[in-house]
Amino acid sequence: MLGQRLEIRQGQGLVITPQLQQAIKLLQLSNIELDAFVEAELEKNPLLQREDAEPAGEADAPAAESQDASEMSFDEGRVQDADRSLDARSDDVYGDASPGERTSDRMEDVGVGEAQVGLNDWSRAGSGGGVPDGEGREQPDTRDATLWEHLQAQASQAGFSPADHAIALSLIDAVDEGGYLRGELDEIADRLGVSLDRVEAVLATCHGFEPTGIMARSVPECLKLQLIDRNRFDPAMQCLLDNLDLLARRDLSALKKACGVDGEDMAEMIAELKALTPRPGAGFGGEPAQTVIPDVHVRPDPAGGWKVELNADTLPRLIMDKRYHGVVAAGSRSDVEKTFVAECAAQASWLVKSLDQRAKTILKVSSEIVRQQDAFLAFGVEFLRPLNLKTVADAIGMHESTVSRVTSNKYVSTPRGVFELKFFFTAAIQSSDGGATHSAEAVRHRIKAMIDGEARDGDVLSDDRIVEILNEAGIDIARRTVAKYREALRIPSSVQRKRMLRTG
Numbered sequence: 001m002l003g004q005r006l007e008i009r010q011g012q013g014l015v016i017t018p019q020l021q022q023a024i025k026l027l028q029l030s031n032i033e034l035d036a037f038v039e040a041e042l043e044k045n046p047l048l049q050r051e052d053a054e055p056a057g058e059a060d061a062p063a064a065e066s067q068d069a070s071e072m073s074f075d076e077g078r079v080q081d082a083d084r085s086l087d088a089r090s091d092d093v094y095g096d097a098s099p100g101e102r103t104s105d106r107m108e109d110v111g112v113g114e115a116q117v118g119l120n121d122w123s124r125a126g127s128g129g130g131v132p133d134g135e136g137r138e139q140p141d142t143r144d145a146t147l148w149e150h151l152q153a154q155a156s157q158a159g160f161s162p163a164d165h166a167i168a169l170s171l172i173d174a175v176d177e178g179g180y181l182r183g184e185l186d187e188i189a190d191r192l193g194v195s196l197d198r199v200e201a202v203l204a205t206c207h208g209f210e211p212t213g214i215m216a217r218s219v220p221e222c223l224k225l226q227l228i229d230r231n232r233f234d235p236a237m238q239c240l241l242d243n244l245d246l247l248a249r250r251d252l253s254a255l256k257k258a259c260g261v262d263g264e265d266m267a268e269m270i271a272e273l274k275a276l277t278p279r280p281g282a283g284f285g286g287e288p289a290q291t292v293i294p295d296v297h298v299r300p301d302p303a304g305g306w307k308v309e310l311n312a313d314t315l316p317r318l319i320m321d322k323r324y325h326g327v328v329a330a331g332s333r334s335d336v337e338k339t340f341v342a343e344c345a346a347q348a349s350w351l352v353k354s355l356d357q358r359a360k361t362i363l364k365v366s367s368e369i370v371r372q373q374d375a376f377l378a379f380g381v382e383f384l385r386p387l388n389l390k391t392v393a394d395a396i397g398m399h400e401s402t403v404s405r406v407t408s409n410k411y412v413s414t415p416r417g418v419f420e421l422k423f424f425f426t427a428a429i430q431s432s433d434g435g436a437t438h439s440a441e442a443v444r445h446r447i448k449a450m451i452d453g454e455a456r457d458g459d460v461l462s463d464d465r466i467v468e469i470l471n472e473a474g475i476d477i478a479r480r481t482v483a484k485y486r487e488a489l490r491i492p493s494s495v496q497r498k499r500m501l502r503t504g
Contacts, residue, residue, distance in 0.1 A: 023354040030409035031314035038316040047325050047348045051317035147284040154209045159488040161444045163381040167202045179281025181215045193380020213280040226276045236261055240269055294413035296366040308367045315359055320348040365406045368396050373424045384426050444485045462494045
């Protein structure tokens, strides 16, 4: 029988207030997005002001307010409770990173390009999460991809190992608007701690990216790449590219003599050159790539280890002007005015606390990542340790979701370059003897070294034999994983390699 009745029930639940939602959102904002957010808050809230914006005749006020702000604490436990609640719902409504980034197990089962979490995002500012009531919601990106975004997307799909992916992204960062590589390869190799041959090998793969001719180091090399793609490159055309100065001077007789062709062939070769694009990157629209401003600086400590410091230039310093608050509060007459002043004061106080805790959390997470990856900083990309969000979260007593938000769109400047914090999270391979896990990159490097030695030893290793050798070395790895890594390294199968050795 249906009926109506009143009941009183008591229960516990987590209420995520708008202020707490704001605190969670601030964690994942990039420094560019944070600066825009702060500017918007300064416009809306008359009680907020920058610490360096000293009001006339009130020289002592900012210092006092700054001290008050520095003493404010932030209830991080509530944020972590909110994280757990949001995790239970499986989807973070504030635009957090995908749950797949939180375990190395999933990363090991996907392709190498997918496993290198966050690498393809290090030189562009990502979008933050949504805001209650529909403010600042993420809008579809309708602009054209920039040249750098286009190249980064191709690098993610190129099957690079994590170390080679890092090299490729460093090369892409050195590409100018015309599509030419302006960085010195030996400098990039020295900064990343790898050999020059390895950087050149990665660049050779990048030369296959679209548009054809991209990442060339000179005009002749750019034209050569395009001619090879059209199957029109031959010794005569190479001679023409070597003597472009004669073509610029229109010295056709000397050019024909140098190339060993007659007038008709020379006319055809020049026509082919005119059909090429000397600036392959010029056709891309969109805004230029934003210069990455690191949130954290890592420097060698003279006493040993590393110094981890926040970049003060990216930290907005806000205070609540309590003197002005007292003036406007005393002058408020209606209930609407009093409510508005009270809300502005509460919002200003909470924002100052949130920004202070955001800075402390970034420093805490970054310091732990540097501690975990000190071998990379000292010796190069080959020494990246297996690392996931849970390891860092457990070490510093935070929730995984908090670490995920902190590492999104945050960059660290190190002696080896500027990297997104997510770059340091790499897949792990278990040890067969129960010892320490092995970095997937280190295992890939070992597989490549074994196969590179086949030409010297004359013994072609099958995938099964490679598994046996790795198991004997204490690395627990499956045959399908070896095959996946071999294919990602663009190494043919054992049958194909045997044929190559016979014909070679």
